[in-house]
Amino acid sequence: MPFIELKNIQKYVLKDINLAIYDREILALVGPNGSGKTTILNIIAGLTGYRGDVFFDGKNVNKIPAHKRGVGYLLQDLALFPHLDVVSNIAYGLKIRHYPEMIIKNRVEELMDALHITRLKGNYPQQLSGGEKQRVAIARAIAPFQKVLLLDEPTSSLDAQTAKYFRIELKTLLKRLEITAIIVMHDLLGAEEIADRIAILHKGRIEQVSKPEDILFHPGSDRVSEFIGMPNIIHCDRCRVLSTGLIEVTSGDLAIVLPYEGTKISKIAISPHDIYISDTEPPGPALNRFKGVVTEVIPLRSLVRVKVNVLGRELLTELSGEMFDEMNLSVGKEVFIIIKLRRLRYAE
Amino acid sequence: MTLKRISILLSFSVFILYGGLILSLFYFYNGQLFLETIKSERTLFSIRLSLITATIATIASLIIAIPSAYALSRFRFPGHGLIDTILELPMIISPVALGATILIFFNNPFGILLQERGVQFVFTVYGIVLAQFITTLGIAIRLIKAAMDEIPVRYEEVARTLGATPVKAFFTITMPLSKKGILAASILTWAKALGEFGATITIAGSMAMKTETIPIAIFMRLANADIEGTVVLVLILVFIGLSVLYGVRLLTRRTSPQ
Structure with missing residues (x-):
C-alpha cells in the first residue's frame, strides 16, 4: 500500500x-x-x-x-x-x-x-x-x-x-x-x-x-x-571487455567504448547535446569518434538538431545556431562526431 | 559636486533646521523660571498626565494594531482594501476635525447612551486617551504592517510543518522577527500621542489640573503671551522625546541577534 x-x-x-x-x-x-x-x-x-x-x-x-x-x-x-x-x-x-x-x-x-x-x-x-x-x-x-x-x-x-x-x-x-x-x-x-x-x-x-x-x-x-532531451537509444549486440578498464559495446558496425564496471551493457542512452559535431577531423585519440553524413537538419529556437548517419545508424545531435551557421552544415555534408564518454548512460 | 557630497550636505541641513529651531528657544530661556516652572504642581501634573495618557493610548493602539497589521499583511479578505485605505484617515484629516468628529459622535443618541451607561469621555481624562488612541491607531497599524510585510511568509510555513500552530508560529517567528519594527512603531505612536493636541483639546478641553497635557499647557501659555513659560514646556517635551528615541536606539542595538 x-x-x-x-x-x-x-x-x-x-x-x-x-x-x-x-x-x-x-x-x-x-x-x-x-x-x-x-x-x-x-x-x-x-x-x-x-x-x-x-x-x-x-x-x-x-x-x-x-x-x-x-x-x-x-x-x-x-x-x-x-x-x-x-x-x-x-x-x-x-x-x-x-x-x-x-x-x-x-x-x-x-x-x-x-x-x-x-x-x-x-x-x-x-x-x-x-x-x-x-x-x-x-x-x-x-x-x-x-x-x-x-x-x-x-x-x-x-x-x-x-x-x-x-x-x-x-x-x-x-x-x-x-x-x-x-x-x-x-x-x-x-x-x-x-x-x-x-x-x-x-x-x-x-x-x-x-x-x-x-x-x-x-x-x-x-x-x-x-x-529528457530526445536521447539516442542504442541497443547493444555484443560487449567486449578491454584490458584497460574499459568495455567495448557494439551495435551493428558502431563500436562505443565505456568504462567497465563489472557488468554487461544492453542499452546506451546518449543525449543529442552530449555529441560534439565538427566539419573537420578533430585532433586527439579516435575514441568514440566517428565519421558520418548529415541526413536531416531540424532548426529549433536557438538550437539546431542535426541527424547524422554513422555506419548505417542515425544519431541525433544538437548544437547552437551560431555553431551551425559557422560550420555551414547541410544535408549530405560529411561531418565528424565525438560522443562524450562521461555523459553516457547505460542499462545493464 | 558629487551626489555623495550633495546628499550628505542636505542631510546636515535637516540637522541644522531642527537643531536651529531648538537652539532658538534658548533666546527666551530663563534659568530661574525654568526651575520654578518645572517644580510647579501644574507643570508636573501636565507631564504626569501626558506620560500616562500617551502610554495607555499606545498600549491600547498596539493591542488592536498588532493583530490587525498581521491580518492585513498576511491575508486577503473582503474589505481588505477598504480597511487599508481608511487607516490613513487620521493622517489626511486635521486632528481638530477628527476631534470634532468624535465630539459629534458623543452627541448622537448612541454616543449619549454610551456615555451614560459606560465611560464619560467628553471633558475628561478618558477623552484624552480616546483622542490619542484614535489619532495614533491608523499610524501604528500602518507601521507594524510595513514591518510584517518585510518578513517572508515562508518562515511561518516552515514553522507550521515543524509542528507549530498558526498562533505559535506567530509568537515564535513573526513577533520576534518584527520586534524592531514593532518597537519603532510603538515609540513613534507614543511620541505622536504625547504631542497630540488638536483632537485632545476638542474632546477633553483645556482644564488646568484636569485635562491639561503638555501640548495643551504650551498652547495655554502661548495664548497668555507667556513666551518664557512656553519655552520651558517646549524644552521639556523635546527632552522627553529625544531621551526616549535615544534610549530606543540603544535598546535595539543591544537586542540585535548578532
Missing part, C-alpha cells in the same frame, strides 16, 4: 494528479518551470488548499492542518529562522512539540553529527555558506522525527560538483533514517542519482512515473522524450 497517495488533485496548473509514493521511497518530481512541482509539495505539506484527496498511510488527511501532518519540508530558499542560531533552528520543531530537554539535546547532536555541522552550532544563518545552510535546513526539517520529507530543489544553490556529492550523501542519510522523500528537481541527471522513481510533470499533468532507467530508455510519450 502506498505511504502517500494523491487522488484527483486539482490546484492552479495541476490537473487531476494521481500519484502514489511508497514507504521509504525517494521519488523525484521533475519537470520544467511552472509545471506544478512545488504546488504538489505544498499540497502534501498542507500549506495550501486543493481539490481532491491526500492519503497518508491510507488515512485521508484533507482536513489535517500542516502542523499535525508530520511532514518535514525543505524549501528552495531554505528559510532558516534568522533570529535563531543553528542549534535553535534544528531544535525548533522538537521544542514546539514539547519533547524533553534530554531528547532535544541528543537529537540535535545526532543530526549535527550526521550532517557534519557540529562546528557551526553557535552560528546564525547569516554566517553560513549556501551548503552549510542546506545542511542545517535538512537537519531542522527531519529533527522532529518526521517520517516524510519534502525537498524543493535541494541542490539549486550549490555548484555542480558539490551538488553531486550532496545528492549522494542525502540519499544515504534518507535511506539510513528510513524517510520517505519527495524531491522536486529540474535536472533529470541529478534526479537519476538520488531517486528510486521519477515522476515527469508537464503543464500540471504527470506524464510518466518510472524508475530512472525506464524514463531514459522507455519514455512514455513524445513530451517525456523531448523533456
